[in-house]
Structures are given as structure tokens and as C-alpha cells.
Amino acid sequence: MHSPLALVSHAQADRPAAHRGTTHRRDDDLAVDIDTVSDHEAIIRGVDERSAFAAAPLAQATAQTEAHDSAANAFDALEHLVGVNLARLRAERQLSLDALARASGVSRAMLAQVESARSVPSIKVLCKVAAALKVSVSAFLRRHAVNGFEHLPAERAPRRVSADGRYSARALYPEDEPAAAEFHELRIAPLHTEPGTRRAPGTTVNLVVSEGTLEVSVHDRRQLLATGDAIVFDADQPHSLRNPGDTEARVFRVTRNAETPPRWDVPQAAPQTL
Structure with missing residues (x-):
């Protein structure tokens, strides 16, 4: 004679294979098939993946529209x-x-x-x-000099002065917009040394001594300039300006900024689908 536990075990073993993964609650009508649930999850994942794939061309179109709007605003x-x-x-x-x-x-x-x-x-x-x-x-x-010229009065020109007051630079060009070249008047007190600011590679400096004398140091090389002398050097190197005389030196400086290639916002082509 079989025990009740043995009868239950035999009954489960005799169930068809399609129902072996079934989880039962107290009421048999509420039984849930785990395999069926897994199939539903796979279908949902497939829908999500197709939705994401369909959204890719929309993102590309949005980027192209934004680039077109930017060009229209510039125009x-x-x-x-x-x-x-x-x-x-x-x-x-x-x-x-x-x-x-x-x-x-x-x-x-x-x-x-x-x-x-x-x-x-x-x-x-x-x-x-x-x-x-x-x-x-x-x-x-132009946003300035619309008559072909622009008057820059000396008394209104901006002048940058060092903390000790022994070096000053006055801009001789409109500073409102970026310029390919900068033009400054420099005034250097006697026996004062002013370290230069290193610029981007490709930037050049042209100095002309209007009054006094000037010693230009580029790396470990020095060049003495008298009144009327000029010098050109690459501004990406360490350099400095020194007035070795006993009177103020007046120097004109032209800085030619490095050329940078233009950056164009070219819309990317939509990816090809197979």
C-alpha cells in the first residue's frame, strides 16, 4: 500500500511534459505557466528593440534640422x-x-x-x-569702421599697465572683435624686464623700436635693438623684453595670430540599413 506522499510524487511524474514547469497555487484555476510568461517577455523585448531602431532615423533627422536652423540663423x-x-x-x-x-x-x-x-x-x-x-x-x-576708417583717440584708448607701473601696452586697433593681427604701443621703464606671454604655435611678433633701446630674449639668445631697429620672432617660444637704457623705451608691436582652419557643421549622413 502506497503512502499519500508517494501517490502525489507519482502523479506529478505522470503529468505531460508541457505542464512540468507549471507553478500551482491553492486554486488550480489560477495556475501560471512560466514558459508562457517567458514568451511574453521576449515579445516585449523585441518591440522595445524595434522601437529603438525606428527612433534612430528620427534622431538623425532632428540633428540635421538643428544644423539647418543654425545656418539659417547665421544667414x-x-x-x-x-x-x-x-x-x-x-x-x-x-x-x-x-x-x-x-x-x-x-x-x-x-x-x-x-x-x-x-x-x-x-x-x-x-x-x-x-x-x-x-x-x-x-x-x-563690418561691425566697426563702416566708413572705411575708425578714429581711435589716444585719450580714450585702453591701456594695460603692469602692477609696478613700469610697463604698459596700448591697443592701436579695435578690440571689440577677434583680429588676425594685433597692434600695440609698448612703453618700458629703464632697466625693467617684462616677460612675454607665450602664444599658440604659428603666432609671430614684429617689434619696432621707436624711442630708446630694447633687448629681446628668445630662449637663451639675446638681441639688442637701437632706435629704428626691428625684429620678428615666433611667439610660442619663451621670450622677454628688457630696457637696458636709462630712459623710457617706446616700442610698437604687431602680433600676427596663428591661422586656424574653419570648422564646418556638416550633417552626418543617415546610417545605411541592410
């Missing part, structure tokens, strides 16, 4: 800059749109569109307008 800024400069130049010469149209041969409607930043004229049109206003074409693209 709008150019329209505004040209328009503002044209309106200022015309107003300074007390010319009406009709008068400028007659002088340049460009229609009044086109001039009005340019001034209101609704159109960017061609180079040919800009040349005609520039000739009538007696300025260069680049005057329409």
Missing part, C-alpha cells in the same frame, strides 16, 4: 548686418533711397529690402552701392 544675422550698415552709411550722407538708387543704379525697392534685412544683395549689387557711397564692399560686413 539672418548677415542680412541684418548688411542692412544696418547700409542704412547708417546712407543716413550719414543724407541720401534718400531715391537719391541712392539714382547714384548707384540699384532700384529703390532693392535698397529698401536690403535695409530692412529682407534680402542679401549679390556682390555685383554691393559693388554698385559701395561705389555710390564711396566705401569698400567690406564696409557692409
Whole structure:
């Protein structure tokens, strides 16, 4: 005679293979098939993976749209800059749109569109307008010196002075925007040595002594300059300026900044799918 435990064990052993992974609760109607649950989880994972794959082209399209918007904003800024400069130049010469149209041969409607930043004229049109206003074409693209020149009064020019007051540098160019070259007037007190600031590779410095004497040190080499002498050296090297005389030295410095290649925001092509 079999024990109740043995009967239960035999009954489970005789169940079909499809039901051996079934977990039972007290009520048989609430039985859950673990294999079925695993199948559902696999289906859900597959849907998530397909959704992520479908979202990749959307991300690429979004990046391309943002790059296009950035280029459009830059173009709008150019329209505004040209328009503002044209309106200022015309107003300074007390010319009406009709008068400028007659002088340049460009229609009044086109001039009005340019001034209101609704159109960017061609180079040919800009040349005609520039000739009538007696300025260069680049005057329409500047944020300073729109008349072809800019007066920089000495009393208003910014001057950087060292802590001990024995060295000063005065900018002789507009400092509002980055420039390919910098122009400074230097004043160095007697027997004072001013260490130079090392710049990026490719930057060059040109010094001309206007008054007094100057000793230039580049690494361990020294060069003495008298009034009227000039020197050119690479500014990425350690260097210093020393006034060996008993009177103030006045020096003009031109710094040519290193050229850097432009960086273009080129939209990446969408990945190819097989």
C-alpha cells in the first residue's frame, strides 16, 4: 500500500511534459505557466528593440534640422548686418533711397529690402552701392569702421599697465572683435624686464623700436635693438623684453595670430540599413 506522499510524487511524474514547469497555487484555476510568461517577455523585448531602431532615423533627422536652423540663423544675422550698415552709411550722407538708387543704379525697392534685412544683395549689387557711397564692399560686413576708417583717440584708448607701473601696452586697433593681427604701443621703464606671454604655435611678433633701446630674449639668445631697429620672432617660444637704457623705451608691436582652419557643421549622413 502506497503512502499519500508517494501517490502525489507519482502523479506529478505522470503529468505531460508541457505542464512540468507549471507553478500551482491553492486554486488550480489560477495556475501560471512560466514558459508562457517567458514568451511574453521576449515579445516585449523585441518591440522595445524595434522601437529603438525606428527612433534612430528620427534622431538623425532632428540633428540635421538643428544644423539647418543654425545656418539659417547665421544667414539672418548677415542680412541684418548688411542692412544696418547700409542704412547708417546712407543716413550719414543724407541720401534718400531715391537719391541712392539714382547714384548707384540699384532700384529703390532693392535698397529698401536690403535695409530692412529682407534680402542679401549679390556682390555685383554691393559693388554698385559701395561705389555710390564711396566705401569698400567690406564696409557692409563690418561691425566697426563702416566708413572705411575708425578714429581711435589716444585719450580714450585702453591701456594695460603692469602692477609696478613700469610697463604698459596700448591697443592701436579695435578690440571689440577677434583680429588676425594685433597692434600695440609698448612703453618700458629703464632697466625693467617684462616677460612675454607665450602664444599658440604659428603666432609671430614684429617689434619696432621707436624711442630708446630694447633687448629681446628668445630662449637663451639675446638681441639688442637701437632706435629704428626691428625684429620678428615666433611667439610660442619663451621670450622677454628688457630696457637696458636709462630712459623710457617706446616700442610698437604687431602680433600676427596663428591661422586656424574653419570648422564646418556638416550633417552626418543617415546610417545605411541592410
